[in-house]
Amino acid sequence: MQCQKCDKPATFHITDLVDGEPKEVHLCEVCAKDFLSPLAEEADQVVPEMAGLLAQQLAIGQTAEELAELDQRVCPVCGISFLEFRKQGRLGCPHDYVHFAKELEPLLVNIHGETQHVGKTPARGGGNAEQQTQLIRLRREMKEAVAKEEYERASELRDEIKEIEGAS
Amino acid sequence: MPLDLESMANHCGEWLRASGPESDIVISSRVRLARNLTDFPFIARTTEADREQIEQILHARIDALRAAGKLPSAKPENELHYVDVGGLEEVDRQFLVERQLISREHADADGARAVVIDGGERFSVMINEEDHLRIQVMHSGLDLEAAWKEINEIDDLLEEQVTYAWNDRLGYLTACPTNVGTGIRVSVMLHLPALVITRQIDKVFRSLQKINLAVRGLYGEGSQAMGDFYQISNQVTLGMTEEELLAKVADVVPVLLEYERQARDFLIKESQETLHDRVSRAFGILRTAQTISSEETLHLLSSVRMGVNLGLIGDVEIPTVNKLFVHTQPAHLQKLAGMELDQSDRNIERASYLRRHLNAGKAEPGDN
Numbered sequence: 001m002q003c004q005k006c007d008k009p010a011t012f013h014i015t016d017l018v019d020g021e022p023k024e025v026h027l028c029e030v031c032a033k034d035f036l037s038p039l040a041e042e043a044d045q046v047v048p049e050m051a052g053l054l055a056q057q058l059a060i061g062q063t064a065e066e067l068a069e070l071d072q073r074v075c076p077v078c079g080i081s082f083l084e085f086r087k088q089g090r091l092g093c094p095h096d097y098v099h100f101a102k103e104l105e106p107l108l109v110n111i112h113g114e115t116q117h118v119g120k121t122p123a124r125g126g127g128n129a130e131q132q133t134q135l136i137r138l139r140r141e142m143k144e145a146v147a148k149e150e151y152e153r154a155s156e157l158r159d160e161i162k163e164i165e166g167a168s
Numbered sequence: 169m170p171l172d173l174e175s176m177a178n179h180c181g182e183w184l185r186a187s188g189p190e191s192d193i194v195i196s197s198r199v200r201l202a203r204n205l206t207d208f209p210f211i212a213r214t215t216e217a218d219r220e221q222i223e224q225i226l227h228a229r230i231d232a233l234r235a236a237g238k239l240p241s242a243k244p245e246n247e248l249h250y251v252d253v254g255g256l257e258e259v260d261r262q263f264l265v266e267r268q269l270i271s272r273e274h275a276d277a278d279g280a281r282a283v284v285i286d287g288g289e290r291f292s293v294m295i296n297e298e299d300h301l302r303i304q305v306m307h308s309g310l311d312l313e314a315a316w317k318e319i320n321e322i323d324d325l326l327e328e329q330v331t332y333a334w335n336d337r338l339g340y341l342t343a344c345p346t347n348v349g350t351g352i353r354v355s356v357m358l359h360l361p362a363l364v365i366t367r368q369i370d371k372v373f374r375s376l377q378k379i380n381l382a383v384r385g386l387y388g389e390g391s392q393a394m395g396d397f398y399q400i401s402n403q404v405t406l407g408m409t410e411e412e413l414l415a416k417v418a419d420v421v422p423v424l425l426e427y428e429r430q431a432r433d434f435l436i437k438e439s440q441e442t443l444h445d446r447v448s449r450a451f452g453i454l455r456t457a458q459t460i461s462s463e464e465t466l467h468l469l470s471s472v473r474m475g476v477n478l479g480l481i482g483d484v485e486i487p488t489v490n491k492l493f494v495h496t497q498p499a500h501l502q503k504l505a506g507m508e509l510d511q512s513d514r515n516i517e518r519a520s521y522l523r524r525h526l527n528a529g530k531a532e533p534g535d536n
Contacts, residue, residue, distance in 0.1 A: 114407020117339025
């Protein structure tokens with residue numbers, strides 16, 4: 001297969017997202033490098049750097065269909081989709097590291113070369129993780145209930161939040 | 169205690185005083201930690217009310233630590249200042265960026281956010297930046313271990329007060345996966361003019377990138393290196409201990425110092441006249457210009473700084489030159505002048521400021 005931008009053979013087969021739609025791009029090594037590196041005017045932002053890394057990672061072995069499916073996955077705690085994460089380069093809550101563990105693993109290997117923390121450990125541990133993710137989820141649901149003017153539901157959720165906060 | 173930015177503009181942070189080891193080449197050593205509170209979403213998914221609550225919680229906890237006299241730098245003469253960044257004017261936010269106390273991202277963000285700064289400007293804590301907490305400690309010269317010791321103590325103290333987002337496998341959880349694990353960024357700011365003049369700097373960069381170290385310009389993230397200042401920092405934050413990451417950055421510094429000093433020796437030996445001429449011309453322009461841009465100032469100050477270190481210029485001290493790098497930035501000039509200035513007025517004010525500080529003790533016609 002020939003590179004889409006020059007006459008050399010295409011060795012990189014990249015799945016790019018154009019307005020949220022996956023599109024396959026076939027490029028030679030030189031053109032792929034240009035394609036994956038952020039534009040000069042964007043170079044002072046971290047986000048495109050992340051997007052670049054993600055693009056490199058997702059370029060390996062994933063089809064457009066697989067990618068589209070992956071992007072639909074949503075964290076039940078903070079409500080962020082994998083697509084939103086890919087677009088902004090920032091995760092939505094601590095639980096994303098659990099919910100998207102499989103998807104994040106190759107990215108972590110790409111960035112850090114490792115997937116296991118070996119440094120400092122907080123003396124008090126991470127607290128009650130389950131309770132905390134529940135709090136984040138309940139607060140989000142309460143906000144959504146208020147937005148939908150479901151005030152009865154919102155007040156139930158508020159009581160539930162207060163109960164958890166009081167117990168901790 | 170609120171911060172008086174006008175009076176702060178007249179002073180400079182301890183890290184600029186060139187008092188630390190190797191401070192002819194190493195400007196500063198900085199360590200920062202990224203931390204998040206466990207029971208809130210990361211910043212990208214927070215509501216305005218969440219951000220206000222996070223700020224209130226952290227403000228109260230830091231205040232309690234200060235009141236108990238526990239924070240290491242919080243001596244009476246080093247009063248802690250709490251700055252409501254969201255409530256500041258643009259020029260004041262820019263001032264804190266130039267001072268390296270907050271990031272550009274923090275300055276430009278929306279909603280409730282703050283920074284806690286100690287009087288000596290050795291440490292600052294950004295609240296609601298990319299992560300809920302960004303703790304930073306900055307020392308003059310090559311002093312990474314002391315900076316790490318200090319930040320680690322502050323982190324321990326805060327950890328007693330709040331619960332951090334944490335996972336047994338991945339360590340400290342951060343909004344961006346590039347910081348997960350230790351959440352640590354260790355960096356040194358180096359002044360490498362001779363490596364730039366002898367065109368060896370690209371080679372140095374390539375070798376640093378090969379060992380996974382990031383190289384950036386003076387004002388952080390992706391910015392162009394200005395005035396031959398380069399910031400070297402770790403890229404990896406997961407799978408290595410804080411001490412290992414510290415050593416990774418610290419180990420490369422003596423090598424870079426050696427290269428820079430060799431390049432300076434070479435310039436002195438092979439083209440002393442050219443070098444002396446370059447330094448003297450730079451000094452001359454800075455002492456006499458009537459209007460000058462920020463970019464040209466950085467460029468010329470870099471030559472002057474090297475000239476002072478090599479003994480080619482006698483009547484100016486390195487701390488003064490260091491201070492001028494920061495104080496001739498746009499927001500500093502406006503704070504010092506006590507008024508808003510457009511670009512052309514800033515260029516005039518900058519030239520006047522440089523003349524006043526580089527002609528100390530010498531009568532200068534036309535300057536008051």
